[in-house]
Amino acid sequence: MILFRFWMVSLALLAGAGGVNGQEPLVHMRADSLLDVRADGRVTAWKSVTGDARFVPDTTYVRPLFIASAINGRPAIRFANDGYLRGPSVFPTQKNYTLYVVYRWDGQSASNNLVSGTTRALFLANSPYAKVLHSGDFSRLAQSSIAANGPTVVRVEFMHNTGRLILSNNNVVGDDVVIPANTDPAILIGSYAQANFFWGDIAEVVIYDRILDSLEKYEFEQDLHARYGIQRQPDPARPVVLWNTVPSTYHFVHVGDELVLDGTVNDPSVVTVEVSLDSSNTEIQRWKIETETSKSVSVRRLLHGGLHFYTVRVDAKLSDGRVLRIVTADSMVCGIALAIQGQSNSIFADPTLESSPYARTFGTNFSQSARDTLYARSRARESGGGPNVGGWGLRLQNHIADELGLPSCIINGGVGGTRIEQHFPSTDNRINLGTIYGSWLYRMRKSNLASKIRWLFWYQGESNSGDDRYDELFHQLYSAWHEDLSNLEHIVVVQIRPGCGGDNHARLRDDQRRLQDIYTDVITHTACALPGHDGCHFTQEGYRQLGDQLFALYKDVESGDTESAALAPTIVAAQDIENERLVVLRIRNADSLRLIQTASERLQSAFFFDGSETLRPDSAWITGSSVFLSYPEGTQPTTVSYIPSKNDPFTNVLFQGPWITDELGIGLLSFHNVPLTVTSTPVIDEPTTVGGPICVRRGEVIRYSTTSSTLQLISLDGQQYEITVNDSTITVPRVLPLGFYGIVDQRTRQPRLLMVTE
Template sequence: MLRLLPALLVLALPAAAAAQVRFLEGPSQGRLYPRDPVTNQAEVAMRGEVTVPGFVTASLLVMRDGAIWQIDQQSLTYSNGVAPFSFSTTIEAGLHRYRFRFLLSDGFSSDTYALVGDVVCGDAFLVQGQSNAVAADVHGEHRANDAQSTWVRSYGTARPTAAAAAANHEWYVADGEGQNDRGTIGAWALRLGKNLVDRYQVPVAILNGALGATPIRWHLRDDADPENLNTIYGRLLHRARAAGLAERVRALFWYQGETNGAMDGLEYFRLWSSLRRDWLEDYPGLERIYVFQIHNGTCGGKAIEVREAQRRLADWFPEVEVMSTSAAPGHDGCHYWYEGYEELGRRITRLVARDLYGEPAAAAFDPPNVWQARFTGPARDQIRIVGRDRRQFLTIDPLAYRWFELDAPERVIGVGQDGADLLLQLSGPTTAATVAWVGHPGDGAWITNSLGVGLLAFRLPIQP
């Protein structure tokens, strides 16, 4: 982990001199200010009080990449031995480092009383969920931090205790390998951040509040105390607010559900809908919520009810996008080797690039999805699965049929393609009422689009 300097004003004088100024608001070492996407700028305020008489002016000198960006000066007026000051400056997003120097003058000479550097302006994101949102280096590969960048930052700690959350107010270069620690954001989130920095030349801050093996109920907000540091929700909200990001978080990424593998789909939908409502309230600038549909695996089983509920979230909520985890390589049955997390980072980058950065869209950015299932004829021995996006061209592994299921004794014995639709051949006439694509743990036979993104798991009623 590359640690940045403490997220407090770095006073450039001995303690006795520093006590002459009380800072109430100001930039922090290494801080990212979230930009206004319309203006590409952020406002930086510095205000406080001079507590020792004799000074006549206060000045703020702002440098960008070593050159003067702005100089501002104010006359000081004392009242009861205290002279307030307040500065406001605007910085622009981009791969620029800003430095702030606060000076006081007695009319004859000026001295520096605070010096803060490595401040940037860019975009802010949040990650929440369980262990595949934590996305730590569970296999000890030490590859995730190959994507580490000084322009991808995080704030505070993901340690799951109230004391740790309350005590840590530092900025860090984001770390993709550690687990629930200072500045850790996980492998796929770090890959996402690096991709955005490289492509759009804008710094990003990513705060990850995920915690492994947690059911969705543990993620709900304490409505009586939203920043309750004894809750998963409250700790992340506290960090986002303390970092100055909460009002302008652009997107939140959710990967959770394995622990709820046996939950009824409607109940999962109800609880997730409550979370969404609270996110939109507490993060008012939220433009998108990205949901990873969980993988079939040893952590949660087939979990088809939960996975079907996740698939339908984008049908109910306009700001939601759902990404498949099917066919991501390196799935160990529960988590992923780095190559799998790296692929998830690539997949979600495409959606973010399209939705938030105006990247030209391609059909294969989205995972293959379906509308309905219906029998092709009265024999009831073949089912047509109607694809949603008629532009999607699918690749079908010959053994993929094994991972379709009916709620009847008959089996799917083959799968073909008709344009964007799938044709399932059954072992015989059936009375089945539903058909599901459940996939499987690990690598193997998949149905994918032209970018290798796997078909979303689904359970559908079969129409006559």
């Protein structure tokens, strides 16, 4: 039985009931008016003071409680995470709206929905930061950066045509973001989807189907804040110039682009606007705009790349003679832009690495805020978030500045522990900030660098397995990159090494190796043989060496060296020498291979046959740019692999070498199940650097560059043998005794050492 009802409506109340300029809100709920309350204080109905909206409790749950003095002595409805009020489905859809809620959260964890529906919500979750959801898309929330502290007036303004939503607490903007349209007319007070309740008090709810102008908003909010004793923060100072484009400190301009300032004078007392541009503390240009002839401030200037800082200053002279400095943007640079994507090894920290003053990034790593659009100096202190670009990314930027004399900007979208599929773009919204790709691409577009990226570095794969068909998954990402980065020319894939993550990584690494054979703009590098590996990540030295190697690659390719010495060595042929139990591996991109030996393992432990990691060669050795493997008697392998998936099969300890590198220390690309081609006469590359002996077997063919038609072999006991040179190759006679021989070129007389084995 209802014992009392609040009917506190008067002319004065209606004047302050949200009706501004004679336009009443769709819904205006006030806890001091039009309530039906039982004797125990439980609410049975709540009617809007404008329109016909009426809210009633869902009796499946506990009815909310009326509190006469809840928010600074004023009435409110108390919710205890166990009930809500349901009203008519009149919330504005596919159009503008303004929503106000006066509330106090009691600090308890829950979904804490204030005024929501079935796919739309204004809620707190487990924090004092208000959030707005549209279309059930939790990946594209508006999220306030302003925490509620006690009784709060939250304001939500949504502009349907642009999707722009402004979320404010006590007149302070906490987020200004683009989110999906609202298609949900339902109104639930204290609930989302008839569950997900609220802990706290709600005193007032106001819903308009339009955006209030500045005067309407001010007048209504003055009354609202005064009624509850909640301080309304002053409106922001009127900007002297309304800027469309204006640089800030650490701003980055790509080589070949212009510095742009574009805005409109907004203060009638401004007489002139002066813009000055300095380069390394020397003024290089000044512009003066007389507001009598133009209110437009439009300045453009082509900047030049190099190790110098630009500074922009904008001064406004007022009619009373005062001069206001309205913009100071210093430490601006002009250089090149690069992109990085991947999982943790793409962004892992190097906290002691100092950043070049010319290294820049834009926004923050995996930011989900559309307001996160400032340039900053790159750093590598943390493994993600903030202006971090990763240890090797920063090392790369430092090299570009120190050795090429250019500033750079890296936008790193790497996120730890992620599969390649998690890096795909959303099919519904390419710049969905809740996705890794969308957050990264949004930063690209907002910085105007998406069309400037020519180099992209991809380091990912640990979280995938060899059964995932990595090459097919990569193709989807490759296609997306080329769709969004119109001038992309070079994609560097860093092949992972044995360590944490998925299974069957030997096959996955081989998929990565073969990407450069599939795509003409892909270069596969490798993390194999880098020092300091801990099973998942690297020490600072490992990431620094990777940065050094990738810079060498970048520099060589940019200088036009298509046969770059910084390309990772890779297998091009695997020959099974007939009747010799011998496999010869031909390696490209290396003149002289090197062995990084471990204390307990020999070279043959890095290889296996027929996909069986326990079927190893009996012996292995390196000659020039070739690797020789002797397979066990009684076997006839058909494929060969380099580097096991994860652990040494005999010790079950993570494989940490031995490794094969080139003369620069760049690791040989891991390969898996490469078919063996049976041949009777292998052709072996002769090393071009003087070092150890050329190790060959009788009957083998060696490439040997010489202008002589014959070579002389001299054994240690003085025996001489003459062999013929045919098309820069020599055939080791099968009757030649085993042992060491000096090779004497009759033209150059330069000796080399040859070791003939079985």
